[in-house]
Amino acid sequence: xxxxxxxxxxxxxxxxxxxxxxxxxxxxxxxxxxxxxxxxxxxxxxxxxxxxxxxxxxxxxxxxxxxxxxxxxxxxxxxxxxxxxxxxxxxxxxxxxxxxxxxxxxxxxxxxxxxxxxxxxxxxxxxxxxxxxxxxxxxxxxxxxxxxxxxxxxxxxxxxxxxxxxxxxxxxxxxxxxxxxxxxxxxxxxxxxxxxxxxxxxxxxxxxxxxxxxxxxxxxxxxxxxxxxxxxxxxxxxxxxxxxxxxxxxxxxxxxxxxxxxxxxxxxxxxxxxxxxxxxx
Numbered sequence: 001x002x003x004x005x006x007x008x009x010x011x012x013x014x015x016x017x018x019x020x021x022x023x024x025x026x027x028x029x030x031x032x033x034x035x036x037x038x039x040x041x042x043x044x045x046x047x048x049x050x051x052x053x054x055x056x057x058x059x060x061x062x063x064x065x066x067x068x069x070x071x072x073x074x075x076x077x078x079x080x081x082x083x084x085x086x087x088x089x090x091x092x093x094x095x096x097x098x099x100x101x102x103x104x105x106x107x108x109x110x111x112x113x114x115x116x117x118x119x120x121x122x123x124x125x126x127x128x129x130x131x132x133x134x135x136x137x138x139x140x141x142x143x144x145x146x147x148x149x150x151x152x153x154x155x156x157x158x159x160x161x162x163x164x165x166x167x168x169x170x171x172x173x174x175x176x177x178x179x180x181x182x183x184x185x186x187x188x189x190x191x192x193x194x195x196x197x198x199x200x201x202x203x204x205x206x207x208x209x210x211x212x213x214x215x216x217x218x219x220x221x222x223x224x225x226x227x228x229x230x231x232x233x234x235x236x237x238x239x240x241x242x243x244x245x246x247x248x249x250x251x252x253x254x255x256x257x258x259x260x261x262x263x264x265x266x267x268x269x270x271x272x273x274x275x276x277x278x279x280x281x
Contacts, residue, residue: 026055030228037063057224063100066121094133103142130187140194197241217245
């Protein structure tokens with residue numbers, strides 16, 4: 001909000017460290033798209049109301065997964081997050097919110113143990129979101145990035161490892177998506193896939209599941225009118241099925257490290273910063 005009031009952001013490229021200045025006046029920016037799994041600070045600061053008064057159009061991607069102190073250790077309880085969803089839906093309209101159940105995870109807590117997943121609260125979350133008027137659920141499957149393996153190695157040393165992720169076969173993945181779709185058919189919510197081109201191509205021919213644009217210029221134009229960018233952003237994971245339109249990312253993992261420390265995070269939670277500082281390989 002300080003930078004909004006100043007009218008610009010200095011954005012550092014995470015790879016080459018060059019800095020560019022991004023103007024953020026409401027005359028130059030059509031929409032601001034937020035991504036979070038905890039909007040508590042945003043709501044308490046009344047940031048949305050302030051931004052709306054300044055003339056900005058707002059859209060929200062809200063990740064709400066099943067409650068798991070193992071996978072998402074520092075999040076508020078699920079009940080609190082659903083209350084946040086209710087507040088956002090009341091203040092900004094359900095059409096301006098996408099619910100993300102992301103990622104779907106399969107994992108073991110010891111070598112010979114059963115494969116578990118994080119789908120336990122999906123039906124309950126779907127019912128609560130549907131009551132609020134939410135129409136869209138976006139999902140994808142866990143990706144086992146190198147940084148995640150390094151994180152788990154640090155958190156759970158070899159002789160005391162308590163969790164490792166597994167990658168189910170395609171048949172299992174499509175079965176999960178069809179079950180999610182079948183449940184959502186009892187609500188007003190439609191299911192979309194994020195960067196899951198291969199899974200999408202293996203779904204049944206009669207499926208109503210679609211590939212998603214998490215940043216969708218055409219949707220923003222429908223919601224807010226005006227002339228937002230509608231061209232595809234091919235710099236994203238287009239080969240994996242990303243349909244997002246062009247945008248400017250002003251977030252910084254370095255300057256605003258996430259404190260939630262989710263085990264499956266593809267970004268850069270605080271634990272990763274600590275691991276880098278201690279030079280753990």
